[in-house]
Amino acid sequence: MDKENLSLQAGSPLPHAIVLGEVLWDLFEHSRRLGGAPLNFGVHARRLGHPVTLISALGTDEPGEQAAEMIAGLDLDTRFLQKTSRFPTGTAQVQIEHSGVTQFTIPRPAAYDAVDLSAHDLELLEQDARGWFYYGTLFASTDPGKSVLHQILGALQGAKKFYDLNLRPGSNSPKLVCELLQSADVVKLNEEELQRVHEFSGLPLNVEAFCRQGSARFGWQAVGVTLGDRGCAVLAGGHYVEAAVHPIEIVDTVGAGDAFAAAFMHGLSLNWPAAEIASFANRVGALVASRHGAIPDWTLEEAVKLG
Numbered sequence: 001m002d003k004e005n006l007s008l009q010a011g012s013p014l015p016h017a018i019v020l021g022e023v024l025w026d027l028f029e030h031s032r033r034l035g036g037a038p039l040n041f042g043v044h045a046r047r048l049g050h051p052v053t054l055i056s057a058l059g060t061d062e063p064g065e066q067a068a069e070m071i072a073g074l075d076l077d078t079r080f081l082q083k084t085s086r087f088p089t090g091t092a093q094v095q096i097e098h099s100g101v102t103q104f105t106i107p108r109p110a111a112y113d114a115v116d117l118s119a120h121d122l123e124l125l126e127q128d129a130r131g132w133f134y135y136g137t138l139f140a141s142t143d144p145g146k147s148v149l150h151q152i153l154g155a156l157q158g159a160k161k162f163y164d165l166n167l168r169p170g171s172n173s174p175k176l177v178c179e180l181l182q183s184a185d186v187v188k189l190n191e192e193e194l195q196r197v198h199e200f201s202g203l204p205l206n207v208e209a210f211c212r213q214g215s216a217r218f219g220w221q222a223v224g225v226t227l228g229d230r231g232c233a234v235l236a237g238g239h240y241v242e243a244a245v246h247p248i249e250i251v252d253t254v255g256a257g258d259a260f261a262a263a264f265m266h267g268l269s270l271n272w273p274a275a276e277i278a279s280f281a282n283r284v285g286a287l288v289a290s291r292h293g294a295i296p297d298w299t300l301e302e303a304v305k306l307g
Helices: 003-010 037-048 063-070 119-126 145-155 174-183 191-203 207-218 256-269 274-287 299-304
Strands: 017-020 026-029 032-035 052-059 075-083 092-094 102-105 134-137 160-164 186-190 223-225 233-235 239-243
Touching: 003 239, 017 037, 032 037, 032 063, 037 052, 037 134, 037 256, 052 063, 075 174, 119 145, 134 145, 134 256, 160 174, 160 256, 160 274, 174 191, 174 207, 186 191, 186 233, 186 256, 191 207, 191 223, 207 233, 207 239, 223 256, 223 274, 233 256, 233 274, 239 274, 256 274, 274 299
Parallel strands: 017 052, 017 134, 026 092, 052 075, 134 160, 160 186, 186 223
Antiparallel strands: 026 032, 092 102, 223 233, 233 239
């Protein structure tokens, strides 16, 4: 996509995104950085021009206060970012192995597990039911979290449901994942997650066959699969494409998949062809991977220049 066309389309009115799930601190060996896949996705979607509503909870501890201060500067709708004294603010111990694989250790329960929505809250959310609703697996892996998810799914029946698997040990039961796949209109996953879904659903390992048969079985409208150093695959509008990875010096891959997911949603919102969606999502993911942290500063202009 040429720069002028991309800029014009990105400036058009964009649908609202409601984002549900964990806000937490990623704990590295010598630092901590604000993150959590839903927050990361929401921040990147906002930078692409989408209004974003965040539904989560923070603790009343120091990490929660600092997180609240930082989120206040990210231009998100935080009416449903709650505070709780029941549990500490969420954390994820991040270990990046020599192979480049990132491992997460996530203590539960955490503050985001205490999200509680009233009937009035659901009525307010329903006003934006024609946009997108983003959810993942971790938040829904407890009974209270799953209950909140179902409440929102009921209120947002007119929204497009975007499921980003983000499977984590102990929060990824086959039954739960299949239920969440069934609820989705759009699915984003990585190659390792495709392998897991293959194991407990019987969908094929071949990426194109997985996307097409998964869409036929579950009713997905689009699928995005990140393939590591081989780029990505996208099925959208009935067209399947694979796009090579964008060459860039990698600094930190944490959050890159969430940036890819936000750019994937963005391209779908603008009805771009599958090849343009794949190329753009690769670029945004690469841009984030070239910087420290899950939500580093970046601009649409920088993503365009990478092309």
